[in-house]
Amino acid sequence: MNSLLFTLLIGIGATGVMDAWGVLRKLLFGIPTPNYGMVGRWLAHMTHGQFRHNAIAASARVSGEEVIGWIAHYLTGISFAAILIAVWGNGWIQNPTIVPALLVGIATVAAPFLIMQPGMGAGVAASKTKNPNAARLQSLITHTVFGVGLYASGKAVQLFCSM
Template identity: 30%
Template sequence: MLHLILFSITVGITATLVFDLWKYATDRLRGRSGSPWGLIGRWVLGLGQGRWRLDQSRRDPPGRAETATGWIFHYAVGIAYAAMLPLFWGAGYVAAPGLWPAVIVGFGLTTLAGLCLLTPAMGGGMLARNTPNQAQRIIETLQNHAIFALALYMGARAFA
């Protein structure tokens, strides 16, 4: 059991870090400031108060606790996705990781969760329909999550 926990933590953090480095680089190339982890932290903290959607009326910048919460949530989710690999495909996945499980979880599931859960919760609507450029948002989400899936697989291979 300890081996599976270590796998999940190591592979989840590694894949999330690769995702973040990719996103940081592509955001810089596009002239963007990066992911709004402070706002995501604000949303996460609001869940405890029964708010399922980010309060869009607030205009104050996220505080330190909100930003820290957002980052912790982001990496905890990455660890949870890594844990799904041996959970769904058995403990043998740790010793002999396959590409398709990493693609199913790291690309398919994460993309659906991002576009159908997180984006609506942040005010972007289902499948980013309330964003200024829905098609671009979906394409970038697909690209980013393909990198996460590849990093999940490569991290699992390195761990094995």
């Protein structure tokens, strides 16, 4: 299997694992699932030159924001999978291991902390939210789950390809 297809599959798979965690987290702990429509709204407003909002939920709705947000969510997961493969190379593709996947997964928490949350009005590392430490912990857990998803998806694709 070529590296591009492998990257797409593990990125989609890992993002799916992260989304499944969001649903499970809601069922077990009552923590709402992420609203990717707000991500879509934020991204759509960028096309008009607005990159930062005081509160993205208070900004004007954008047609198709949910679809835009979900597509961006999965493209981001694929991009993070590409980083994993770029750093660890074809050796990781041939024999996925957990440590590189977890390192990349945990490192990806920098994206919401430093880009998304400030841009959407939540401050750096959710500093402007009602409970910043809880938000930070949930982000860290979710991105760690994404790392587990990178590994699990890599192993699944490897298993499928060896059949």
